[in-house]
Amino acid sequence: MRAASFDREETVEKIMNAFWEHGYEATSIQVLEAATGLKRQSLYNAFGNKDAMFELANDRYDMAVSRKLFATLDHADPVIALRDFFAAQLAVLVDADQPAGCFVSGGQQELANRPEGQLSEQMRVMIEEQHDQLVAAFERWKADGKISEDADSQGLAAFIMSVLRGQAVLGRSSMSHAIVEKSAALAPRLIQHYLTGPN
Amino acid sequence: MRAASFDREETVEKIMNAFWEHGYEATSIQVLEAATGLKRQSLYNAFGNKDAMFELANDRYDMAVSRKLFATLDHADPVIALRDFFAAQLAVLVDADQPAGCFVSGGQQELANRPEGQLSEQMRVMIEEQHDQLVAAFERWKADGKISEDADSQGLAAFIMSVLRGQAVLGRSSMSHAIVEKSAALAPRLIQHYLTGPN
DNA sequence: CCTTTTCTTGACTGATCGGTAAATTTCGGC
DNA sequence: GCCGAAATTTACCGATCAGTCAAGAAAAGG
Numbered sequence: 008m009r010a011a012s013f014d015r016e017e018t019v020e021k022i023m024n025a026f027w028e029h030g031y032e033a034t035s036i037q038v039l040e041a042a043t044g045l046k047r048q049s050l051y052n053a054f055g056n057k058d059a060m061f062e063l064a065n066d067r068y069d070m071a072v073s074r075k076l077f078a079t080l081d082h083a084d085p086v087i088a089l090r091d092f093f094a095a096q097l098a099v100l101v102d103a104d105q106p107a108g109c110f111v112s113g114g115q116q117e118l119a120n121r122p123e124g125q126l127s128e129q130m131r132v133m134i135e136e137q138h139d140q141l142v143a144a145f146e147r148w149k150a151d152g153k154i155s156e157d158a159d160s161q162g163l164a165a166f167i168m169s170v171l172r173g174q175a176v177l178g179r180s181s182m183s184h185a186i187v188e189k190s191a192a193l194a195p196r197l198i199q200h201y202l203t204g205p206n
Numbered sequence: 207m208r209a210a211s212f213d214r215e216e217t218v219e220k221i222m223n224a225f226w227e228h229g230y231e232a233t234s235i236q237v238l239e240a241a242t243g244l245k246r247q248s249l250y251n252a253f254g255n256k257d258a259m260f261e262l263a264n265d266r267y268d269m270a271v272s273r274k275l276f277a278t279l280d281h282a283d284p285v286i287a288l289r290d291f292f293a294a295q296l297a298v299l300v301d302a303d304q305p306a307g308c309f310v311s312g313g314q315q316e317l318a319n320r321p322e323g324q325l326s327e328q329m330r331v332m333i334e335e336q337h338d339q340l341v342a343a344f345e346r347w348k349a350d351g352k353i354s355e356d357a358d359s360q361g362l363a364a365f366i367m368s369v370l371r372g373q374a375v376l377g378r379s380s381m382s383h384a385i386v387e388k389s390a391a392l393a394p395r396l397i398q399h400y401l402t403g404p405n
Numbered sequence: 406c407c408t409t410t411t412c413t414t415g416a417c418t419g420a421t422c423g424g425t426a427a428a429t430t431t432c433g434g435c
Numbered sequence: 436g437c438c439g440a441a442a443t444t445t446a447c448c449g450a451t452c453a454g455t456c457a458a459g460a461a462a463a464g465g
Binding site for chain 2: 174175187
Binding site: 010 | 440441442443444445
């Protein structure tokens with residue numbers, strides 16, 4: 008036996024950042040070698056193949072980034088929750104220490120039309136789960152009497168998912184950060200306005 | 207002299223559809239050969255190189271698809287305009303005769319972090335122009351007294367751009383078409399609600 | 406008809422792609 | 436200390452990438 012000389016978690020994070028920054032196709036094994044400091048065969052030995060590395064990166068993004076964002080929805084007050092939700096989204100998108108944009112949006116765009124749909128299926132599930140979390144949040148606020156019984160949870164969830172993905176696309180280019188900031192500021196106000204009436 | 211045996215406009219359209227469907231990287235020259243029915247050298251002879259083909263495809267998308275969408279904003283009534291705007295967007299995204307999703311969103315995601323930024327610059331300009339068209343529309347409605355003087359044209363434009371891009375991402379996978387439909391239905395109502403108050 | 410110009414065709418380049426086989430090093434177990 | 440197993444390194448594989456070269460085919464101009 009011989010212990011691996013690298014930390015697996017750290018390596019997965021580096022792989023995630025590489026895919027996040029360059030996308031699936033443009034992240035060649037060479038790029039992953041440079042990003043992780045490992046040699047080709049060490050990567051294959053540890054993770055299998057490129058698709059498996061992408062899946063791990065996707066999982067890690069889900070755990071480390073997405074879940075933190077959606078945790079803001081746990082707040083009992085929908086106004087505060089949605090304000091924090093979009094603030095957290097903005098923070099991710101403009102954080103200079105992280106790659107620009109969003110892993111999920113980028114991957115979805117690039118992999119959706121692939122003939123072999125293993126990876127796109129994984130991303131689709133992620134998007135569906137996020138949508139369901141939003142629906143659940145609105146249903147919870149409904150049950151707690153925080154918002155009207157008539158509110159369309161499905162529609163609102165779908166709408167917020169759209170805003171989320173769109174901000175991720177625009178946040179990809181630093182030139183559009185101003186647009187993302189304005190959008191992130193206005194989005195919760197629009198929704199609040201719709202839910203609770205003006206004031 | 208000898209006349210080319212193919213119609214240039216038709217060929218550009220086929221090239222556009224290929225890039226639209228597969229993205230930049232995944233659309234190899236082989237794919238373009240199959241899509242256009244032309245041989246390699248004919249393509250290079252007619253268009254120069256791959257990047258030039260992508261630029262032409264991008265231009266054509268702008269002319270043929272985006273402009274039609276933004277033309278709905280010309281209507282004097284913002285309620286009708288925004289309703290038609292999102293209806294037109296939905297129509298593009300769910301049209302089975304066209305590739306799924308949106309050329310602009312896909313290209314922006316894939317090319318934004320390229321070292322050589324020729325193509326991403328072109329897409330950034332496109333996004334900026336669309337944003338400006340939205341701002342202009344709101345300013346016009348303001349001047350006509352259709353919406354409040356206090357309305358934040360910049361913010362609303364930024365917000366709508368986000369929704370637009372996000373719907374394009376979600377529309378990329380046919381599994382998410384239900385989400386796009388709900389989002390496209392709710393978006394204009396939310397904005398209208400915000401602009402004119404409930405009812 | 407014949408020449409000339411252009412388009413078309415098919416073979417080819419060097420680079421890079423994802424993935425693998427075999428050699429070499431390094432370490433834990435005895 | 437040495438042996439064997441696992442990690443690392445180096446070299447390589449066929450396939451495909453964007454782009455090119457040099458012939459062959461076809462049409463316009465005379």
